[in-house]
Structure formats: C-alpha cells, structure tokens
Amino acid sequence: MALERLTLEHVPSTHRVYITLFRDVSNSSFLQSQLISRNPEFEYAFIDVSSIISRTHLLAAVYNAINTQIDGTLKTPNVHSEVVISLSPSNNIAETYRRWGITPDKTKDLIVVKIVVSADEEEAETERKVWEHLTQHVQGTPVPLTDGEISKATDWPKVRKYYKLNGVPGLERLKDEDLKKKQMEKLVLMGMALRGM
Amino acid sequence: MTTTNTTTTTQFPPPKVLTYPSSTPPILITQGAEGRLYKTTYLSPSIPCALKYRPPKPYRHPILDARLTKARLSAEAKxxxxxxxxxxxxxxxxxxxxxAGWMAIEWIDGPPVRAGINEWLGDPPEVEQDGGHQQDKKKENADEDEGEAPMVDLMRRIGLAVGRLHNLAGVVHGDLTTSNMMLRPPLDGGDAAQGKAGKALEGEVVLIDFGLATQSQSDEDRAVDLYVLERAFLSTHPRAERLFGEVLEAYRGSFKKAASVLVKLEDVRMRGRKKSMIG
Structure with missing residues (x-):
C-alpha cells in the first residue's frame, strides 16, 4: 500500500494526514468533476505533481492549510481545497486551482492528500477505507511519495514562472545546479508563506 | 518519538502553535522587548527553525495591537x-x-559574530599548537598585523554584507549589532579550518533579526545604520576598536554610492542617531 501516514511537527494529534502519489492517471476529468460537484466522498486535495518540486514543498502547504483550519479562517470550502490554494503565492483562487489542482485530461501524475480530523474510528480502519476508495476511483499506478518520484514529474519552467523565479538576481549568480535548486525551494516556500502580503 | 510539551522552563506561556506535538520540545532562546524567539522544528524533525513570536500587548487596544503585530510581521517577512x-x-x-503573531524562519547555524570576536580576543590565535616538527611555517615577518589577519578579514566581510544589503536589497537593517550577525559554517568541509588561527572568525556572515528593518535608499538612513553598528561594536568590543575602520573601508568599496553614505556618517557622528527636527 502506497498510502503514507504523515507526521508533521506542531500539528494537533486530532489531525491525521495521508498522502500518496498516482502515476499515469487516466481519469482526471472524472476526478475533477467530483470535486466540482462537491461530492462529499471525494474530499481530497488533488495536486498536479508537475507543479511540485519536493515533499517539503507539499508538506508546507498541508501544514499551512491545517493551521488555517484550526484558526477558523479558511478561504475555501474545506481543508483540502485550502491545501491547494496554500501552494500559491497569489490570492487568485481560480488560477491557483488551474495551476496546482487537477486539470481534466492534462494531469497525469497526481498527489492525493487526505486529512481526517478527530475521526472516531480506529486509525487502521480509516487508512483502509481511504485506500480502498482511492484505488477504486483513481485510475493510475500508486507509488510512494518520495522526492525522487516528485522530481521525475516536476516541470521546472512552469514552477519558475508560477513562483516568479525568472530573472531573480540571487539565483542567476549561482553556478552549482544543486545549490540553485535548494535556493529555489526556499524561495518557493517564501512565496507561499508571504501569500497576499 | 512524539512528546507533548509545554515548555515548562519558561515563565510565559508559549504561542498556541508550540503547544502541539513536536519531536523535540521548543527552546526559548531570547526574549526581547517586542517578542520571543524559540528554537523548534518546521514540518519535520530534520528542519530546525526559529519561531519569532510577538505576544499581544495587554496595554494596547486589542484592535491596534493586532494591526501593529500584523504590520510588523509582514514587513519583516517582506x-x-x-x-x-x-x-x-x-x-x-x-x-x-x-x-497569531508568529513567524517561522530558517534556523541559522553558527555563533553570533559577537561570540566569535570575543573568543578570538580572549584566546589570541596561536600560530602552531602541535609543536615539534610542524613548527612555525609562517613567514618571518609574521608581525602583529598578520596575527590580526582573520579579524581584519571578518571586518571586511561585515562591511561587504552591510553594503550589499543597502545597495542590492535597498534595505536598512535598523539594529545592526554583532549579535545580529551570525557566522554560518560552510555546508561541507566544515572542519577544513580545524586548528587554523582565527577559526572562531570563520564562516559566512548572515544578518538576522530584521524586526526593525525598512526599505530605504537614502544616504541618511544608511549612515544611521552604520552609526548604530559603530556604536554597538565599540561598546561590545572596545579592544577591537581600531579594527572597525576596516568595516567602513569594505563598505566603501562595496557599491558606488557608498562614499556619500560615509560622508553622511560624519554628520551623524556629530549629532547622533536622531535627526534634528528643528527648522
């Protein structure tokens, strides 16, 4: 089973976070339509991996969404949609869904985040149900959500555009590609942290 | 291993976010007039972070208080x-x-410049420690100046860092002291400097605590920034007084308009930090 239970620092124990990655998803249109019709059975954050650069990048959005939910200041219908908009450096929600969310016929590699808050059921039970539901409805190949798997799908030109990383003097000066990527991750995190400021 | 902690060592309650479980308990690092600084972790146990918390001020009207906290945090983040x-x-x-009044930022490793300088002053560089066959390889003219080389080098790095901040970012720090600069050890080959004289002064100068920073391009503001650093440096490290000139020299060379800032600094020295509002 490729469903991973996440432990995040400074998240209340009432919150359980599950993440996974599906490759070569063939029914993105169906999945997106379930979100649009607000089908309560499809309360997931569906994220297009091509706009993601690392686990830390994703986790930062999950953390931010949970923090916003605890605060009671969600700007979107639920904590899952909040994960998606937390990825954006801008406040334009529609654009954010297009860029980071699932896009019909376009999204091939999909990250799924499920956040369960203070469910009464046993953990193993929740995990089993979530996994069962996902494998039943997502047509794709589940793989563990690692940095390596993410980097295979990252579309860097797109990421650089979305986070305004082109022509940034602090990056242009760097020669070492690994260091450049590390610095870009920091700038991405900052873009998210400073959303709307 | 997850523990729920309440930082019992502090006399003030931590922000709510720090009461949620984390792999290691947050540590209160400093407490200033405006806020507190904790060392904790962000997302995963392997990412240390500094959490800056500005608690509500009971003596301020709640709406004003919230607005000020918000404005200051977002100014610093920007x-x-x-x-x-x-x-x-x-x-x-x-x-x-x-x-909620907090901001999580990257944890910068290394000692503050203040500690590095104090270590160096209290523990003058020894040319050789292992004695015997590895005797003094230094040139015969290893006079006092050469012994000071690591310190002079640090002074130049500081001048350059401030110059770049002023020139490239268009930011004045507002509270430059040797406590607000860290000496971050290199990512790899951290022990390359082992046993070398002036090891205490090695590392990349990283400016921290931008709580009083503003965006400004004016010579006046930049000169005041340097003046604050000069005063702080001379009172913290009186024994290194004559080396401070190196900071200003490096600053002078760091960007075109630095010279006019240094001219302005003369004026600021004459009258102090505050500009007269008379007339």
Whole structure:
C-alpha cells in the first residue's frame, strides 16, 4: 500500500494526514468533476505533481492549510481545497486551482492528500477505507511519495514562472545546479508563506 | 518519538502553535522587548527553525495591537524575501501567521559574530599548537598585523554584507549589532579550518533579526545604520576598536554610492542617531 501516514511537527494529534502519489492517471476529468460537484466522498486535495518540486514543498502547504483550519479562517470550502490554494503565492483562487489542482485530461501524475480530523474510528480502519476508495476511483499506478518520484514529474519552467523565479538576481549568480535548486525551494516556500502580503 | 510539551522552563506561556506535538520540545532562546524567539522544528524533525513570536500587548487596544503585530510581521517577512531574491544571506521565511503573531524562519547555524570576536580576543590565535616538527611555517615577518589577519578579514566581510544589503536589497537593517550577525559554517568541509588561527572568525556572515528593518535608499538612513553598528561594536568590543575602520573601508568599496553614505556618517557622528527636527 502506497498510502503514507504523515507526521508533521506542531500539528494537533486530532489531525491525521495521508498522502500518496498516482502515476499515469487516466481519469482526471472524472476526478475533477467530483470535486466540482462537491461530492462529499471525494474530499481530497488533488495536486498536479508537475507543479511540485519536493515533499517539503507539499508538506508546507498541508501544514499551512491545517493551521488555517484550526484558526477558523479558511478561504475555501474545506481543508483540502485550502491545501491547494496554500501552494500559491497569489490570492487568485481560480488560477491557483488551474495551476496546482487537477486539470481534466492534462494531469497525469497526481498527489492525493487526505486529512481526517478527530475521526472516531480506529486509525487502521480509516487508512483502509481511504485506500480502498482511492484505488477504486483513481485510475493510475500508486507509488510512494518520495522526492525522487516528485522530481521525475516536476516541470521546472512552469514552477519558475508560477513562483516568479525568472530573472531573480540571487539565483542567476549561482553556478552549482544543486545549490540553485535548494535556493529555489526556499524561495518557493517564501512565496507561499508571504501569500497576499 | 512524539512528546507533548509545554515548555515548562519558561515563565510565559508559549504561542498556541508550540503547544502541539513536536519531536523535540521548543527552546526559548531570547526574549526581547517586542517578542520571543524559540528554537523548534518546521514540518519535520530534520528542519530546525526559529519561531519569532510577538505576544499581544495587554496595554494596547486589542484592535491596534493586532494591526501593529500584523504590520510588523509582514514587513519583516517582506524584507527577508527581498534580501533572498537578491541573494543576500538572511534566514528564509517558512511560515507566517500574522493573526497569531508568529513567524517561522530558517534556523541559522553558527555563533553570533559577537561570540566569535570575543573568543578570538580572549584566546589570541596561536600560530602552531602541535609543536615539534610542524613548527612555525609562517613567514618571518609574521608581525602583529598578520596575527590580526582573520579579524581584519571578518571586518571586511561585515562591511561587504552591510553594503550589499543597502545597495542590492535597498534595505536598512535598523539594529545592526554583532549579535545580529551570525557566522554560518560552510555546508561541507566544515572542519577544513580545524586548528587554523582565527577559526572562531570563520564562516559566512548572515544578518538576522530584521524586526526593525525598512526599505530605504537614502544616504541618511544608511549612515544611521552604520552609526548604530559603530556604536554597538565599540561598546561590545572596545579592544577591537581600531579594527572597525576596516568595516567602513569594505563598505566603501562595496557599491558606488557608498562614499556619500560615509560622508553622511560624519554628520551623524556629530549629532547622533536622531535627526534634528528643528527648522
């Protein structure tokens, strides 16, 4: 089973976070339509991996969404949609869904985040149900959500555009590609942290 | 291993976010007039971070208090981002919660410049420690100046760092002291300097604590920034007084308009930090 239970620092124990990655998803249109019709059975954050650069990048959005939910200041219908908009450096929600969310016929590699808050059921039970539901409805190949798997799908030109990383003097000066990527991750995190400021 | 902790060592309650479980308990590092600084972790146990918390001030009207906290946190975060985009080494911003009054930023390793200088002053560099066959390889003219080389080098790095902050980012720090500069050890080959004289002074100068920073291009503001640093340096390290000139010399060479800032600094020295509002 490729469903991973996440432990995040400074998240209340009432919150359980599950993440996974599906490759070569063939029914993105169906999945997106379930979100649009607000089908309560499809309360997931569906994220297009091509706009993601690392686990830390994703986790930062999950953390931010949970923090916003605890605060009671969600700007979107639920904590899952909040994960998606937390990825954006801008406040334009529609654009954010297009860029980071699932896009019909376009999204091939999909990250799924499920956040369960203070469910009464046993953990193993929740995990089993979530996994069962996902494998039943997502047509794709589940793989563990690692940095390596993410980097295979990252579309860097797109990421650089979305986070305004082109022509940034602090990056242009760097020669070492690994260091450049590390610095870009920091700038991405900052873009998210400073959303709307 | 997850523990629920309440930082019992502090006399003030921590922000709510720090009461949620974490792999290691947050540690209160400093407490200033405006806020507190905790060392904790961000997202995963392997990412250390500094959490800056500005608690509500009971003596202020709640609405004003919230507005000030929000404005100050977001100003600081914006300045840090600006520096980052220019490639000036400062902590990265990980998360900001303006309504709860905290900001999680990158943890900068290494001692503050203040500690490095004090260690160096109290423990003058020894040319050789292992004695015997590895005897003094230094040139015969290893006079006092050469012994001071690591310190002079640090002074220049500081001048350059401030110059780049002023010029490239268009930011004045507002509270430059040797406590607000860190000496970050290199990512790899950290022990390359082992046994070398002046090891205490090695590392990349990283400016921290931008709580009083503003965006400004004016000679006046920049000169005041240097003046504050000069006063702080001379009172913290009176024994290194004559080396401070190196900071200003490096600053002079760091950008075109630095010379006019230094001229302005003369005026500021004459009258002090505050500009007269008379007339």
């Amino acid at each position: 300045v840090l981002e600006r520096c980052w985009r220019e490639g000036i080494p400062v902590p990265a911003v990980y998360a900001v919660d303006t309504s």
